[in-house]
Amino acid sequence: MVRYTAIALAWILLLLGAGTAQAQNTGGGEKKKAATLEKNKDVTEPEPVSRVAPQYPADAKSEKVSGEVKLDVTIDTEGSVISVNVLTDPDARLTQSAVEAVKQWKYKPALTKAGRPVQVVTTVTVNFKLK
Numbered sequence: 001m002v003r004y005t006a007i008a009l010a011w012i013l014l015l016l017g018a019g020t021a022q023a024q025n026t027g028g029g030e031k032k033k034a035a036t037l038e039k040n041k042d043v044t045e046p047e048p049v050s051r052v053a054p055q056y057p058a059d060a061k062s063e064k065v066s067g068e069v070k071l072d073v074t075i076d077t078e079g080s081v082i083s084v085n086v087l088t089d090p091d092a093r094l095t096q097s098a099v100e101a102v103k104q105w106k107y108k109p110a111l112t113k114a115g116r117p118v119q120v121v122t123t124v125t126v127n128f129k130l131k
Helices: 057-063 092-102
Strands: 009-014 018-026 047-050 068-077 081-088 106-108 120-130
Touching: 047 092, 057 092, 068 092, 092 120
Parallel strands: none
Antiparallel strands: 009 018, 018 120, 047 106, 068 081, 068 120
């Protein structure tokens, strides 16, 4: 397994009435035993193919709850999210919404120079902001 720590791949933005939820691959997070892509130039970054936008929970929005949820996401050799580890949890409702959305994301898998898919870990940040 390789740890993805490059800067953001892409942004998605969802306008939900009085608030927004943004998600971004940000790298970083806890160090794992696996090598990082910064050190292992032989592995490409996983590329997002489809993302499900996180929903801003109505009760959290009405209570004016906002925050940033950080998740460590493991992407398998087929580009599916196989595990999500919560790194920051500003509010259980926001975290649950972020985890539910990110579990549905699909990626083009990370590849070795030889073209072999490899499992990687990346950090995803989901921001819930009120306007």
